[in-house]
Amino acid sequence: MAQHPLLHSLQWTIPEGHGCLERPPAEQVLSQFLQLFASRGASSDAKAGMIRDLLAILEAVDCQWLFGGCHPNAAPTLLRDMVVTLRLYAAPPQQQEPEGGGLPIGDPSYAAVASRAADVSLGFISIVAKVESAKGLERLGTAVVGPVLRQVAGPLYLFAVTHVAERLWTTPKTRRMAQELMDGLLRASDCRSVPEFLRGAREDETGWLAVVMQCLKPELTKDTWQRSPATKHVFSCTLQHVTRPWLGPHLEKVLPPSLLLSDDYREENKILGVQCLHHIIRNVPAADLCQYNRAQVVYHALFNHLYSKEARLLQVVLLCLLDLLPILEKALQRLPHNPQLVTPSDEVLQLVLTHMESEHRLPLRRVYARNLPAFVERMSCRLAVLLKALLRMMLDVATDRSLTPEPVKAELLQKATECLILLDHASHGQVKVLLQGVQRSCQDETLKECLRKVEEEPLKSIITP
Template sequence: MWDLLQNESWLGEEELNRMMFSLFFLHLSRMELASLLHDLHLSTSSEEEPLPFLPPITELLSRLQEELNGSPESCSLIGRVEQLFLAADPNWLFSPASQDGGWAELKAAYASLISALIGCAALPLCDDDCSPLSVAAYKSIPARATAVCTALTALLRTLGDWEKGVGTRKGATSLLIAVAPPICVFAVTHFQDQVWTSTASRAAAQHLQEALLSAGGWRDSAHLLMGDTEESRGILGEILHILQPQLTKDAWQRCEAMKLVFAWTLLQVTRPSLSPHLPHLLPPSLLFSDHHRPENCMLGVRCLHHIVLNTPAAELRQFNRAEVLYQALFKHLYTTEAAVIQLVLACLLDLLLILEKPPSCSSSRRKPCRHDDVLRLILTHMEAENKVVLRRVYAAALPAYIARMGVAVCRHLRRLERVVLGYLEVRDPPEETTRLKMLEALQKTARAAWPRMQCRVNALLRCLLRLLVDVSSDTDLCDSLKQQLMDQSAACIRLLDACSHGSVQHLLQEVDSSCCSPEVLGCLATVTAMTDR
């Protein structure tokens, strides 16, 4: 054949070289295929017939599955599977032996083969929920995962090209949709930076995910999961079906990867696609949030917060789901893990809007509600807290809760005053986050509950004046931060003056100028001048 091509004068040199290389690769690939079929006892080839009669692809896939499941050292066979997907004729690879039930049989055969491939890089299971496995337990996983990712990438690229071409004309009912869910789960398991991955395995898994998106014409992972039309439907339901048996109360802690795959999947899905799958998404999230390990608890709270933000309020109220969420989150306010409390407070703020109206928008009687319960517990913990990291978390969350309470914050003014006074007296270097947040909280309180602030002006004003003096004499503070603290303090003083109908003016006149720096006197003069106007 090569001699005949060389004798064709109409072929250019470049095209001739390309055709000769294609023929060489085709010859080599058929030899590889013949060798693979012979090794699997599916070939009757001989020296006179070097190219075998091809059996039905389902028979080959079944034998490959048996070999992969029965071979403890199957990396070499995985490489040959990759060559099969790269070299064999796509019409033979992806066409059923018969049209009657043939597509279902072909999908089942590919699903079984993919399951066997993925099983070659399966993660070991934990014995209990007390502690994760050591790094040594995952020593062999990255190399196996890399080989499997490479083989599956070859399959997806060949399948994607075939389905975009002749596959649709042959009546295929999307073989890609059948194989995509387990491949997606495997890719997500291995492209994350975890103890069972390496740089090479993460790169291979990322390439596998990209090949999956390209094969199906999906824009990104969210489009892959949710879809948008009948022609481009998502695979979220199928992925949850795969994960569901491993996300039960007794099973989810045995495999470290499953919770991460579930969380990745959930966080990709937004409304309105999340609601139909809520019965399958809510229970695992609650299980994670209820775990004693902080990292699992935080993962669960993030999942719950995503559900709250992306599910209609009516659906969360149905079957008392919102109340279950509230009780599950509220108990975490008693923990001492700052990272957990930070996530819980943010989630509760959004969940409370689903459970009830904001107190500032309720009826004139303004009955106590869950907002009061949360704010009361926050203030109680803040008053006795001495850990800097927890004080920062509480202080950062307080302004938003005060703004939500509105005038109903009057029910908590006594405890709130003690908290504000206590927190403003304590330095919080280097960024003074706590003091700035407490000044913001005081301003929101003064605006919302101004009729009740007059009796508290004296104590608050003394605290703010001490703060101004301390800040002006603090040499460790940068000029911008010092100016920010003084500006916020001045804003609080102006609000207190407005709440007390100008009585702050009289008190400021009694300030001994000899005890104050020029910066403080200038700040107070600015307050007085703006108040006069």
């Protein structure tokens, strides 16, 4: 192995062709590399040179040297520190909030990021390849591969996801190399796909999601997530890969970041956050969502978005609410002596109808109209409650002997009758069926006349295409 500038700066010489005992331990090489790389005097060119020298070293040595070899259990922790350092080195430039608010500012040029990512990818691919090789060696095997993967799998996955998709800081070359790294990581961890890597192959397996989220946690706080343009995409992509029943145990890790995203002032972040919340609602058991008032917190976050005038945001919010409302209402029904008269469904429908009536912008009206049938089709499950309330009110008005003016009573009964007709249309004629027994037993002529109007009204759809 030829002399390299990095080894020269470390004052080491590795003669080519000599055995393991003649080489410096991996822990010394990695430790000195990290110290030199982190030194204040290291320029960008110097760091790039160190990485190229490190790549040459990794290509020349075998897995026994890197993962312990002659010095068992020497390198996994330092290897993790090196992977984390290089991942941050190749990350997109951090953004900062300008004084007085406004859009985040940062380095608009991502060419340097792509160049760094390409060099780092080569090193990470080499490390993963050596993990694969170590699995087949009796001297190393699972005793070494397991500890090494536990140290490096999380940051390697985060690096690959950061650079594998088409973003401002990626190029076709870096995306291809990131995919090669991801494929190698899956093979090294005996997984066939990214979802299997994160959740485990079977329901009783844990997968790597907890490790990944632990690595990502410092970047997902209220004060840090906006600084990196990649963080939100990495989190969202990771979350979408984990479905029921594997997502439930990780609810506390994924719900707060989703709420943070949805609460941002930028529309694209709000939409991304709501999509994350929707995925959680659809893939976490209702009992877990309702525990500790989580479902109510999500509901209030979504309800506030209904005042938005952005059609794209309203569309994803309404779809999310349609899956959340049944969970909320079932939870409310289980509460003893629940005094709540207005349910979340009532609140949402009332607000949608109010905004739709006064909205003059066509994109928003189309969003409201597109989702309104879904709210109507939920009506049938609440038919008994609504019908009972309407009939009780009509009976009280019809039998009222107070000084209430007759025109007022007549208008109340007319409006209630119209509500019964609308409810019958929404429930596809179920009201007429339920009212047959009421008509036979009703003794008040005024109320019977109202029920007769409902019976004679032809059935039709209340929502036109």
